[in-house]
Amino acid sequence: MSASARRRTRRHRRERRSASVEVQRLPWRTVRNPHPPTRVLGEDQLEAIHEASLRVLRDIGMKVLSPKARALYARAGAKADEDTEMVRFDPEMIAQYMAKAPPSYSVKARNPAKSLDFGGNVINFGLVGGPSFVSDLDRGRRAGDYEDFRNFMKLSYSFDIIHFGGSAPLAPLDLPAPTRHLDMYYAAITLHDKVWGASLLGGYRAHDAVEMACIAHGVTRDELAAQPIVSGNINTNSPRQLDANMSDGMIELASVGQPVIVTPFTLLGAMAPTTIAGALTLQNAEALAGMVLCQIVRPGTPVAYGGFTSNVDMKSGAPAFGTPEYAKATQAGAQLARRYRVPYRASSTNASNAVDAQAAYESEMSLWASVMAHTNIVNHAAGWLEGGLTASYEKLVIDAEMCQLLAEYLEPVVVDDDTLAVDAIAEVQPGGHFFGATHTLSRYEDVFYKPIVSDWRNFETWHESGAHSAATRANAIWKQLLAEYEPPPIDPGVDEALREYVAKRKRAIDAGEVPLEQ
């Protein structure tokens, strides 16, 4: 080929590529794990951890910083010491209140087709939550802003494998902290149509989530309990401490029967003992104390047991994720949750600083462990990077692929005369191929999983087209999805009411009329 012909061919190829191809994605589906859950603990071991955690609650106790929470605990029979702020629990009381928690619950989405069940063998994948930073390959790592926040909401709408949008994929640091949550809720409610989450950092933030959920769904606070709409997650301040903001947030949510996930953050060697059994003992004590508080506030309030036990690097103290310790603790946590007959929450995590092989293999360790353990709520399943400090645009795309791969893996194999294909096997000669077989042609279009970002082209074609890594391809994909994004429909009256609520509350908060530690 002449040099000019080669140039023409290259240009032609570039032009073809710039006409964007549809991004392949699995349609919305409920993911269920048909296999028995993996059990890393024997029954005796499970009971030993349960018993040890009851000893911790009875003999050592939890420090509860909120007077309101201490009062609730005391009224229910716990020993609350107002001087030390320590609360100690009788094992009987723990058992009695835990028995009130439902074994499963549903949360209604604005789009009813996307309402979610939590419990049994249902696996729900959620968007990243919590980071302050955001990163993409173009602009690098930086503080997150509201534009980024809105982009993450849009991208979570773009991938049906992301079952819920979470509460805060990143902190929009360009917005004032006291009212930021209002803009975040508004974006979550309007930019996607999935289940979203309340911030439980203080009762007033939880209150606003509840009010906006009522507006979005046209229901009253009293009607909420019959059909939960907004849930929230709290982290205890491990070891053995429940801070005031968190407990006030959970009290607010529980008071209207909205689901609360209680997740101790028990890093082995830092906030917990170095042994998995010890960290689980502490995790279990704190999770029980939190879930019991919700049952005291409103018996029957949906709660979920959150497991978030990993280890640190003993040399540096840096948290590690997706480690063997993490995978085992995650699966043990699921066993503990099943013991108390409540849904279980874990996470897809990694400690990588880049969207590279480490980010993928640590996430896979977390994901497989979570899925095989029947984790009902897999938080951070899309976009988590750098031990949760950064929300990554490219990681979100790659995570969606990883979740899809697992979801499709869990679909049962169909075995019948048609799929056994003995006739097709007879039709193709020895050493031949099935490309043209009748059995193949009738299934050509949708027979196999189609990837989002995996590139299966041969080396030469891949190299010629730029030798892009998965992260670079993911960069093009999220940009395309954002460019193609169209918001889900919303009733203009509801939208207007939400905007009015946000504006009204911002005025009140700015004027100091809302007690921020309510």
Place this chain on the structure above:
Amino acid sequence: MSASARRRTRRHRRERRSASVEVQRLPWRTVRNPHPPTRVLGEDQLEAIHEASLRVLRDIGMKVLSPKARALYARAGAKADEDTEMVRFDPEMIAQYMAKAPPSYSVKARNPAKSLDFGGNVINFGLVGGPSFVSDLDRGRRAGDYEDFRNFMKLSYSFDIIHFGGSAPLAPLDLPAPTRHLDMYYAAITLHDKVWGASLLGGYRAHDAVEMACIAHGVTRDELAAQPIVSGNINTNSPRQLDANMSDGMIELASVGQPVIVTPFTLLGAMAPTTIAGALTLQNAEALAGMVLCQIVRPGTPVAYGGFTSNVDMKSGAPAFGTPEYAKATQAGAQLARRYRVPYRASSTNASNAVDAQAAYESEMSLWASVMAHTNIVNHAAGWLEGGLTASYEKLVIDAEMCQLLAEYLEPVVVDDDTLAVDAIAEVQPGGHFFGATHTLSRYEDVFYKPIVSDWRNFETWHESGAHSAATRANAIWKQLLAEYEPPPIDPGVDEALREYVAKRKRAIDAGEVPLEQ
């Protein structure tokens, strides 16, 4: 800090880093999966595939290109047609011969501590095998040579998690094809001390492996069967064809009781039907035909059932790996192998062209599926890239990490008074930390998994030190390991005898004295 002080600090840091730190690795261990194997097929489905494959063998048959193999089949009662080269099998005959295969077997390594058991819940990870190309980040993708081959042998010795060295991580294309295997065997026997493998591409190559195994271990051919030393893998030419080289190779190995792994290569949509059940039917028929041949040659010869069923990209025909279809087919294959009470072989695979997130997540899909299904022989578990066309130095390091993570995950959780750590929990104040707790300090050193290549430093430190991806870090690691490599000891007389055998056989092959299709 002044600019010059900062420069000094940086220089100091560089110097410290250049003094290479020890590469962390798990010590040699037998990896066992204590969990029940995942079952993707119900018992009825398993039987339906079994029955369908027996119909294929009885009514449609296999094309067997080797006259020797056809004669063996015919003598054992199969219907062999010398004109069409087709062989058809009575289901009774299949059952009768499969019953002779042992449920497990051991293979002796030159270092007895590294001898391997195949069967039950033991998981053995192996080096990549098969590629023609090799790649590293410095020199890119290129044809492999003997220097690369030797490097892969050295690196497989450097990682104890790589249980066996395989037969051919790459083809040393700088050596003449007819005698190349002799140099490969010599490198495998001398550069590491683990189980290695025979090339079954023709009987004479298998013969040389057997002879060199005898020299290396100081045993006679007759003594081999009592303690296998060298095993080999054959791929059928799916669909339904067994080529002459492969069957002659397996006959040679089976005749001295050395283990043969029979692995059909059944890509859905290409060499097999598009349905998993159909591809498994074909895989099962071919695997049974191969294993039965070994039992005809020498009843009781160890055999393993190989599963290598994946799918193609229906648009391009390119093979895909680590897909949901791959994971399910891999686990179904394990169920079929257990049905026949023989060990199972699968693989860690991916179709990525780069050592990136895709390479990692596709490999993890394969690895988790393999490990959870009790795959006794995980081929290609270190170094496979690009659908098996390339052996990657960096991928080898990252794969070793992924195998280690799974091996460590499978270690049981210890639950006793000491690990429950209630006293340590009492010792640390609410909201405090465990860094200084007695319980922590007594376990400081070796309490957690230490990674090979994962980087858990915070973003700033990582960025300051060059922002290296996992692949770039892996590049430094394999170079360090090669620089530090010291060969395992070998008896000088044995070494001399091996060299003499290689030289003698090269002369004979070059002189045309060895029938290459023996």
